[in-house]
Amino acid sequence: MLTDYHVHLRADDLDARAADNFTSANARRYREAASARGISELGVSEHVYRFREALAIWEHPFWVQNAIDDLIAYCAFVREQTDLKLGLEVDYIPGREAQTRQLLERLELDYVIGSVHFVPLAGGGVGAVDMAEHGVWSSGAGPEEVWSAYFTTLGQAAASGLFDILAHVDLVKVFSAGERRPQGDLRRFYELALPAIIGSGVAVELSTAGLRKPCAELYPSRELLELLVAGGAPIALSSDAHRAQDLGYRYERALALLSELGVQELCVFERRRRSLAPIGAPGGAAAEDAAIAAGEGT
Numbered sequence: 554m555l556t557d558y559h560v561h562l563r564a565d566d567l568d569a570r571a572a573d574n575f576t577s578a579n580a581r582r583y584r585e586a587a588s589a590r591g592i593s594e595l596g597v598s599e600h601v602y603r604f605r606e607a608l609a610i611w612e613h614p615f616w617v618q619n620a621i622d623d624l625i626a627y628c629a630f631v632r633e634q635t636d637l638k639l640g641l642e643v644d645y646i647p648g649r650e651a652q653t654r655q656l657l658e659r660l661e662l663d664y665v666i667g668s669v670h671f672v673p674l675a676g677g678g679v680g681a682v683d684m685a686e687h688g689v690w691s692s693g694a695g696p697e698e699v700w701s702a703y704f705t706t707l708g709q710a711a712a713s714g715l716f717d718i719l720a721h722v723d724l725v726k727v728f729s730a731g732e733r734r735p736q737g738d739l740r741r742f743y744e745l746a747l748p749a750i751i752g753s754g755v756a757v758e759l760s761t762a763g764l765r766k767p768c769a770e771l772y773p774s775r776e777l778l779e780l781l782v783a784g785g786a787p788i789a790l791s792s793d794a795h796r797a798q799d800l801g802y803r804y805e806r807a808l809a810l811l812s813e814l815g816v817q818e819l820c821v822f823e824r825r826r827r828s829l830a831p832i833g834a835p836g837g838a839a840a841e842d843a844a845i846a847a848g849e850g851t
């Protein structure tokens with residue numbers, strides 16, 4: 554059995570409208586692409602900030618600009634017009650835990666994926682670790698400050714109890730070439746989050762999305778994944794695809810690493826209840842043919 558739970562039905566831009574992408578035909582395309590790669594457990598997890606309801610949590614200018622769609626309509630669409638699991642990717646916003654919980658309590662989701670995209674800055678305000686606009690790196694903060702703020706916030710996200718899965722747990726490395734990567738042993742940053750992650754029991758995502766990004770690594774790094782697995786963190790496997798052809802993107806890399814670390818089970822979610830299922834082989838020759846046809850590896 555293989556999963557892909559951290560999945561978006563559209564690109565992260567305002568031109569990708571709900572009306573064009575939240576359709577049963579698009580959901581069928583995603584299902585077919587996943588099946589061709591041997592992925593049976595498929596769910597979608599749109600960004601919370603693209604829905605108007607998210608403004609009850611936070612009114613950052615980026616959210617105000619993006620909060621266009623109706624969250625209840627999205628949930629109804631996934632439940633009634635698709636055979637996909639229903640998830641949501643929800644930013645952890647420090648200090649807004651109660652508002653976030655209130656929003657999530659109104660929904661009957663299969664799983665909630667918690668993400669840290671924005672981190673607080675020592676000089677006040679916040680910066681995004683994965684965007685140029687509103688980005689943390691234009692604030693003048695150096696890598697020590699940014700990585701410390703990121704992993705501290707990630708630990709708080711785990712401890713909040715709001716989420717079933719922690720997404721892309723070392724996302725801060727996405728642009729991490731040169732001056733944006735701290736020197737030396739990175740465990741001093743991981744240790745800011747590890748006790749809270751392990752203590753909370755939250756599942757941790759192994760995401761192949763980083764392989765498509767400038768950092769060209771899995772999220773998390775092998776070293777961080779080893780620490781998480783040693784601490785007993787259950788693993789959720791995803792691609793963070795924003796288009797059907799990226800479903801199961803380079804899963805062979807992720808599966809080889811899990812095998813090396815002795816991980817034999819993946820998290821499966823239904824109505825926010827977690828179970829573990831044995832990892833199955835990706836879909837064999839048919840999957841490889843589909844991957845080649847989709848241009849994987851280029």
Ligand SMILES: [Zn+2]
Pocket residue numbers: 642668670720721
């Ligand atoms: Zn994300």
Ligand SMILES: [Zn+2]
Pocket residue numbers: 559560561642793
């Ligand atoms: Zn995502």
